[in-house]
Amino acid sequence: xxxxxxxxxxxxxxxxxxxxxxxxxxxxxxxxxxxxxxxxxxxxxxxxxxxxxxxxxxxxxxxxxxxxxxxxxxxxxxxxxxxxxxxxxxxxxxxxxxxxxxxxxxxxxxxxxxxxxxxxxxxxxxxxxxxxxxxxxxxxxxxxxxxxxx
Amino acid sequence: xxxxxxxxxxxxxxxxxxxxxxxxxxxxxxxxxxxxxxxxxxxxxxxxxxxxxxxxxxxxxxxxxxxxxxxxxxxxxxxxxxxxxxxxxxxxxxxxxxxxxxxxxxxxxxxxxxxxxxxxxxxxxxxxxxxxxxxxxxxxxxxxx
Numbered sequence: 001x002x003x004x005x006x007x008x009x010x011x012x013x014x015x016x017x018x019x020x021x022x023x024x025x026x027x028x029x030x031x032x033x034x035x036x037x038x039x040x041x042x043x044x045x046x047x048x049x050x051x052x053x054x055x056x057x058x059x060x061x062x063x064x065x066x067x068x069x070x071x072x073x074x075x076x077x078x079x080x081x082x083x084x085x086x087x088x089x090x091x092x093x094x095x096x097x098x099x100x101x102x103x104x105x106x107x108x109x110x111x112x113x114x115x116x117x118x119x120x121x122x123x124x125x126x127x128x129x130x131x132x133x134x135x136x137x138x139x140x141x142x143x144x145x146x147x148x149x150x
Numbered sequence: 151x152x153x154x155x156x157x158x159x160x161x162x163x164x165x166x167x168x169x170x171x172x173x174x175x176x177x178x179x180x181x182x183x184x185x186x187x188x189x190x191x192x193x194x195x196x197x198x199x200x201x202x203x204x205x206x207x208x209x210x211x212x213x214x215x216x217x218x219x220x221x222x223x224x225x226x227x228x229x230x231x232x233x234x235x236x237x238x239x240x241x242x243x244x245x246x247x248x249x250x251x252x253x254x255x256x257x258x259x260x261x262x263x264x265x266x267x268x269x270x271x272x273x274x275x276x277x278x279x280x281x282x283x284x285x286x287x288x289x290x291x292x293x294x295x
Contacts (some may be wrong), residue, residue, distance in 0.1 A: 005183040007196045012196040017177020018205025024170035025206065031162050033223030034230055036170065038259040043284050045274060052226070054156065054164035062167020063263040069168060080176040089182070089255070089272045098223035098255025099262070099276035101247045103283020105258060107291060109244020110232070113179075113258040114170075116245075117203055122210025123231075130237050131245040138249025143189040146254070 001140070004147065026117050037115020038063070039106035109135070159225050171264045177202040180264045182256025189253055240294065244287075 032055050045056035067092035070076055089095055106112040109131055111120060116135075120128020171180075178184040178198055187196035222228055252258050255276050257265070262280055265273040 003290035004186075004194060006194060006247065007178070007184045007187045007198075008180070009196055010178055010198045011201045014177045015205040017173045017175070017179065018202035018207075020169055020173030021177065021179075022173075022206035022213070024173060025210050026160070026217070027166045027169070027216060029217050030220070031166070031223055031225045032159075033226050033228060035232065036166070038170075038263065039284070040165050041289055042259055042263075042281070046285070047288060048181055053262070053265065054228075055159050055226075055255035058160045058163035059167035059170075060263055062164040062169075063171040063174075063260060064167075064266050065164075065167050066171025066264050067180075068267050070172065070175060077264055078172070079180075079217075092272065092275045095255050095272045095276040096279040098251040098294025099279025100283040101251025101254070102258065102262075102276075103251075103280040103285075104287040105244045105247030105251060105283075106245065107284050108240045110241060111160055112248060112260075113203075113252075114260055116241070118206040118210055119214075120232075121203075121207045122214045124211075126235060127232075127234070127237060127241055131241055133251065134245035135249035138246045139189045139253035140191055142250050142253025143186055143190050147190055147193050 015031070021114070021118055022122075027112065029119075035111075035115055035119045037111045037119060040110075040115050045109060067097040105135075155225075164223060170260065173206075174260050174264050177205075179258075179259040182261070185252070185256040185258075185261075240291070 005044055025036035034041075034052075034055075041056045041059055045060055048056060067079075070078060102112070106115075109116075111128065111131060113135075116128040117127075117129040121132065123141060174180040179202055184196060187194045188199040190196075191270065248258075257273070257276050259280065262273065262277045266277060
């Protein structure tokens, strides 16, 4: 769907970014006692109990503000070669389909890359392991079919 | 909730979200081109994102174990963690839908939020569709149970 763009192998930056994501998930558990799954935080921000909503809404604001803070402090170089600026598809029908699938799938399956992946695997949850294997396999199959079969 | 509590909760939540978002950007997770190349193991394979999951899970594996000794979270009254262990149909069907959408768009929920401020039309379409999907599925799931 996206234009195929070669990306360079960035093991160190990816490892460092992963550690930061893990630390954030750890902070959410220590301070709020919840799983830092972005799909769960998102649905909870709209439907959660009132005392449980504030941190979710502000956490999302933190996510949204991350690229702005990097730019504000001239730290765009941190994403250099890895993600900024991102290449985004202008196939709107495809993006609408993709968004709908991700929204329905993460609610039905109770989690996404962060909830089942980062947090679930860290908690040695069998449900999360099955979910991660299932969505990874489906995603690889999807990209393979789109890029090499269709 | 006192004003001071609200302020502290807000500050910690914002910093946690910021840390998560910066991690997504530095790691390359926030770039759909990199995500799709990671998933393209039979073509332009870029294995970088395996290191994201690796780095994050090492932290949660060790950290979560230490936190489990804590009686209550610091800022909210009690822990609320998933307890289910059964592998049911919605888990599998949901993961298949999620994998399909992730493979088509290159976005999972976190990166969809970090990309919002760039106001790229493609991301906005994805994000709105994702929120609609979540709300539809939340209603559907309620009727299932």
